[in-house]
Amino acid sequence: MRAPGLALRSLLPFLLGLPALLALQGSLSDFWASVLITAGVNVILAVSLNVVNGFTGQFSIGHAGFMAVGAYTAAKITLAAAGWAPAGLPPRLADGAVFLLALLAGMVTAALAGLLVGMPSLRLRGDYLAIVTLGFNEIIRVIIENTAFLGRATGLSGLPRRTTFAWAWMGVIATVVMARRLLGSTHGRALLAIREDEVAAEAMGVDTTGYKVKAFVVSSAFAGLAGGLLVHLIQLCTPRTFTFVKSIEVVVMVVLGGLGSVTGSAVAAFGLTLALEGLREVQEYRMVAYSLLLIVLMLTRPTGLFGTREAWDWLPRLPWRRRPEEGA
């Protein structure tokens, strides 16, 4: 009796989301599908980075590095499984199963990379994490460019196109559900406490190092998911996709949306992707645009568009959204 109830509550967003996404998918042109997939990937990146930079108050600027780890892992798996057609299984189902496995594997390797980077650097306070993640981003690039197995600078090509609109946005749902559920739990509050005052959080019994590492590992896993999704859209996996510029792009999205706001990150990532899509000619000047955007933001609205609030905090206080009263 309890198990089905748990499964339903736990999976409800996915059960509601999947049919809606599949229905929408049918009516999308190829162009819009690929724009929206890109936007979805960026939403995953921004929301997951927000777990570290927004919730926990750390400063990671190497998200693209973890994205690369997930992307290459997933790409290697789908390439290896190309042409694999088990008897008795419809090919589309087999492809889907392989892709799901590839994405999950990408999340695991990205999480391991996060553990490797986070363990030593999160022990120390301050800007150490920024430097280490930046370095990690570059190291990953250098490693890829020098590894034949990973296709060196030219990368891995000929990937199957597996990322549909529904796949990408199921990933978005997973990321947002993770972030919101974390935030609503005692573990999420411990992360916020670390952001607010690390000394006090530690004194109140929060294992601050352990929590920072856990948040970083979870965040890295979802960066890996975004990587896996992206390369199975563009059908190409090269180190150029995962440079420092990409990492900064994600940081800009998080800061723009508001450090600590899940909906803020999502809206900013979505909006910025569409804006970039509309301004293809000026893409080369992205870094300049980001710098200007950050400067304007710092001058006019340093907390980002949403601050630490969520979109629904602006809704009128409806009867069923009343604050929990005492004793409730």
Next chain:
Amino acid sequence: MSAAGVAAPAAGGEGGAAPVLEARGVTMRFGGLQALAAFDLRLEPRELVGLIGPNGAGKTTAFNAITGVYAPTGGEVRVGGARVNGERPHQICARGVARTFQNIRLFKELSALDNVRVACHLGARAGWAAALALTGGFLRDEARLTRRAGEFLAVMGLAHRRDEPAKGLPYGEQRRLEIARALATGPKVLCLDEPAAGMNASEKVALMELIRKIRDDFGLAILVIEHDMRLVMGVSERLVVLDHGVTIARGTPEAVRRDPKVIEAYLGDSYLEERHIAVPDDRPGRKS
């Protein structure tokens, strides 16, 4: 998980019971500065002890050494009989030592309730996976923590501030919220660093009453730093006096207040003169 190996507060509170907190020759050096020298302290269950001394005497340093913010450069700290030197503050907190901060360190952007809920964290049983899957165990755990946190807010008279961000509370309430938060960690020892600082006279008296009540209701040992001699003497059973890191006196308030070394230390600080609190002869409304 946390309290493993820690003796429960002795039921009868008999004198010979193991001390809940013990400092033996704790020394704290910052470069050339000896901020705390051979600090000794035995805190029995349910004892209320005052730690006093002029500015810069090393009182806060003693707290920091006890709670693991600094690793003592010498001596040892024992909590419930177990040596805790070198443990991180969260581990020492889990052993049952909670504290407040002299310069208020609330989680400013979080609500009063969430400030306390963070401190209830040690009692959380559901892990990350349960939280992300929204298991029934997790939801029950959250409800339990929320109820518990609400109770601590009520104890400190802050129930009406439940959903307000901590940074918006008046100063006196922020100090009380710090105490509520420390209590929520489920301590056996509560270390209060100038809990009445910045309060007016009547607030201070009320707070001291509250501190005594907390001790009685929760059965805690309390170590309190307070600058106002009259207040701290009224509330504590025993005093330890620090000056320049050295323990210059210890004993009952009556004995300490007549101790020439104490008078000298405070006069040297022109402390008593400034505040017209030479020798307190009345003690703020002591209830029995």
